[in-house]
Amino acid sequence: MEFNEETIKSQRIYKGNITEYWVEEVLLPNGKKANRELVKHAGAVAIMPFTADGKMIFVKQFRKAIEKTILEIPAGMIDKTDDNPIETGKRELEEETGFQAKVFELETSFYTSPGFSNEFLYIYRAEELTRVDQPLAQDEDEFLELVTLSFEEAWVAYEKKLIIDSKTVFALFYWKMKKEMEQKNR
Amino acid sequence: MEFNEETIKSQRIYKGNITEYWVEEVLLPNGKKANRELVKHAGAVAIMPFTADGKMIFVKQFRKAIEKTILEIPAGMIDKTDDNPIETGKRELEEETGFQAKVFELETSFYTSPGFSNEFLYIYRAEELTRVDQPLAQDEDEFLELVTLSFEEAWVAYEKKLIIDSKTVFALFYWKMKKEMEQKNR
DSSP states (O other): OOOOOEEEEEEEEEEOSSEEEEEEEEEOTTSOEEEEEEEEEOOEEEEEEBOTTSOEEEEEEEETTTTEEEEEOOEEEOOTTOSSHHHHHHHHHHHHHSEEEEEEEEEEEEESOTTTBOOEEEEEEEEEEEEOSSOOOOOTTOOOEEEEEOHHHHHHHHHTTSSOBHHHHHHHHHHHHHHHHHHHTO | OOOOOEEEEEEEEEEOSSEEEEEEEEEOTTSOEEEEEEEEEOOEEEEEEBOTTSOEEEEEEEETTTTEEEEEOOEEEOOTTOSSHHHHHHHHHHHHHSEEEEEEEEEEEEESOTTTBOOEEEEEEEEEEEEOSSOOOOOTTOOOEEEEEOHHHHHHHHHTTSSOBHHHHHHHHHHHHHHHHHHHTO
């Protein structure tokens, strides 16, 4: 079965700094019409930075959209000039944490909410971290605090709802799965 | 450290069927001003429906925002009249798949993309499914096809990028973790 929706009309309602809001009129498979709201976004890259002693580095930041300060894995938007998401990931890791990583492996990627947005997110695992002497500057309007947590501490933060966004919840379950597999293969 | 951003101005740009688009001017911790784009959303509930023979039920649907037909776990938006997300989950499972479930357990919940949206998503595990004789009707503008996949088939769909949204990628890694734990405890 094909359910494609043909665009009849397309209107950009607003062009913001990180999103564009569009409303499209579409033709449904049953011949009826419907409106679709679309939030266009350049996409983003997140990094799960594992330290040598098996902890993970998180950033604490305030998120206006939810009016909460939460713990997230480092992440940032893909820039027009980035050739590859790994480039974005390396830059954001350095900007937000002051670390570079020798190991940089793509672990998954997904649309965060395809019901209304085209935001696509890549998640990398970073290991063998080294501190940079003069790291890239943070974005002007970003205020971050670094928080390094053990596996157990991260789950406490999750229970307290400080870890509560899709990429960081993914990171936690990924971490748990990785540990289960290591224990099994011991 | 507190990084709260005080709202100076708040303007609703558009009120759609499933989202509202707002632009807010905020005061940053350093005294400067910035604009924040916010997509307001009522929240949603997704269900991981496990069949008696250990498969999972997915829905295939076209997503205008990404111009792709993909496989997702069943999900739907929270309705104003819903008292509890479990109510939303039970309704959406029945509407989208024609099944009810005896077991309905919350496995996680997260903001899909707190950088610009307040959409909050609950994910339930559903088991002991029974087919409903006259299930609730699907939404008028939804066109779905049911696809039941084994664990291995689901990973093939993931490799083919047919499973590619946050909630369904979470479901897959959750499923893998669950299997690892079962094998370990055998």
